[in-house]
Amino acid sequence: MNVRVSESLNEEAERLDAADPLAHVRKRFVLPAGQIYMESTCLGPLTSSVSAAVREAVDVQWGRRLIDGWWEDGWWEAPARAGDKIGRLLGAAPGQVVVSDSTTVQLFNALVAASRLRPGRKVILSVTTQFPTARYITDSAARMLDLTVRRVPPAEIERYLRADGEAIGVLLHEPVDFRTGELYDLAGLTRAAHAAGCVTVWDLCHAAGIVPVDLDANDVDMAVGCTYKYLCGGPGSPAFIYVGGRHQNVFDQPLPGWNGHEYPFGMRDTYQGAPSIARARIGTPPIISMIALEAALDAYDAVDMRQVRQRSLSLTGFFMTCAEELLTGTAASVATPREPQRRAGHVAVCHGDAPKIVQELRDNGVAADHRPPDLMRFGLHPLYTTHREVYAAVCTLRDLVV
Numbered sequence: 001m002n003v004r005v006s007e008s009l010n011e012e013a014e015r016l017d018a019a020d021p022l023a024h025v026r027k028r029f030v031l032p033a034g035q036i037y038m039e040s041t042c043l044g045p046l047t048s049s050v051s052a053a054v055r056e057a058v059d060v061q062w063g064r065r066l067i068d069g070w071w072e073d074g075w076w077e078a079p080a081r082a083g084d085k086i087g088r089l090l091g092a093a094p095g096q097v098v099v100s101d102s103t104t105v106q107l108f109n110a111l112v113a114a115s116r117l118r119p120g121r122k123v124i125l126s127v128t129t130q131f132p133t134a135r136y137i138t139d140s141a142a143r144m145l146d147l148t149v150r151r152v153p154p155a156e157i158e159r160y161l162r163a164d165g166e167a168i169g170v171l172l173h174e175p176v177d178f179r180t181g182e183l184y185d186l187a188g189l190t191r192a193a194h195a196a197g198c199v200t201v202w203d204l205c206h207a208a209g210i211v212p213v214d215l216d217a218n219d220v221d222m223a224v225g226c227t228y229k230y231l232c233g234g235p236g237s238p239a240f241i242y243v244g245g246r247h248q249n250v251f252d253q254p255l256p257g258w259n260g261h262e263y264p265f266g267m268r269d270t271y272q273g274a275p276s277i278a279r280a281r282i283g284t285p286p287i288i289s290m291i292a293l294e295a296a297l298d299a300y301d302a303v304d305m306r307q308v309r310q311r312s313l314s315l316t317g318f319f320m321t322c323a324e325e326l327l328t329g330t331a332a333s334v335a336t337p338r339e340p341q342r343r344a345g346h347v348a349v350c351h352g353d354a355p356k357i358v359q360e361l362r363d364n365g366v367a368a369d370h371r372p373p374d375l376m377r378f379g380l381h382p383l384y385t386t387h388r389e390v391y392a393a394v395c396t397l398r399d400l401v402v
């Protein structure tokens with residue numbers, strides 16, 4: 001390795017970390033000793049407030065108060081409380097996000113409910129890059145509703161909306177490509193979909209807590225996302241759903257569960273959805289996970305999404321600078337777009353031996369992941385990843401790919 005290049009990148013990393021206004025937030029995380037953790041694309045790390053909150057939920061709330069926990073400990077309202085905390089990060093005013101079930105289930109709900117808002121329109125428009133669970137749900141929902149799915153490359157969406165907009169009821173899309181980390185124009189695509197009279201459903205799994213999506217300002221109709229990646233809610237933590245206020249009274253819930261009933265304890269024979277975001281609730285929520293999530297979200301206290309985005313861009317940009325200096329001439333190349341407006345929270349690196357290299361990275365203290373056939377993903381979490389870690393990770397990668 002060219003020693004001068006390496007020294008100046010190291011100095012640059014130190015300078016960027018020293019000037020970082022979010023540096024104090026790192027101590028809110030419990031990070032693995034001796035490992036650079038870059039797998040928030042799959043599972044964010046533990047945050048320091050979670051253990052005590054979960055112990056209290058188990059030993060005191062459940063252990064001593066049992067059923068009274070639903071009221072005395074606020075369990076019943078936990079999905080809405082966590083939803084509002086997440087809503088702040090998504091640019092959603094209170095009362096439009098609720099935490100419930102898994103992303104897969106909520107994708108189904110949102111997609112079916114959105115399709116029901118456009119009876120007569122026979123097409124669901126989505127992208128060829130859809131995450132598998134979204135793909136399976138889309139196909140099944142289309143079969144149930146007698147609709148057709150049209151999948152186009154992300155760059156073709158606007159053209160299809162213009163050409164065939166009257167047939168399209170719903171645009172289902174992910175603002176971040178789960179493989180490459182490419183960021184799409186949620187605002188512009190939502191506008192284009194609305195111009196064609198379509199309803200938008202966004203899967204925010206790789207955007208929540210990392211990219212400002214400004215759901216209210218962008219007039220998004222519905223959105224869903226997981227909470228275990230950048231939001232650090234823990235393994236299997238429940239998902240969230242956003243239903244824009246204007247749709248809540250007409251949201252025709254395809255999984256009408258008693259938790260979403262206007263009078264859940266009325267035990268009525270027929271479903272009458274709550275006239276609020278509560279209608280998006282289904283059955284009894286996993287309270288211990290919900291409490292862990294609520295505590296985890298404290299990591300974002302007093303943190304503004306613009307700062308998060310600025311730091312995220314600094315980290316991904318610095319990764320690319322390091323890659324340009326250190327990986328040029330190797331068989332590894334960056335697959336994530338270079339332009340800031342086209343990248344989100346992770347950087348993907350392409351290499352024919354990606355699975356083997358990811359294992360070797362792990363053996364050398366860098367946790368990244370692999371997505372078939374040939375991508376390595378490095379999730380850079382703006383609340384704890386440092387530029388020095390980025391530099392060290394790219395140096396380790398370079399030693400493995402030459």
Ligand SMILES: Cc1ncc(COP(=O)(O)O)c(C=O)c1O
Nearest residue numbers: 102103104131133178203205226
């Ligand atoms: C874009 C996207 N949608 C959905 C999911 C997952 O859905 P679930 O939380 O139901 O496993 C993931 C990741 O697992 C994802 O990346």
Ligand SMILES: Nc1c(O)cccc1C(=O)C[C@H](N)C(=O)O
Nearest residue numbers: 041042043131178179205236371
């Ligand atoms: N949800 C996951 C899990 O339960 C185990 C391992 C990974 C995941 C993931 O979230 C994968 C992720 N959505 C992806 O982008 O590949």
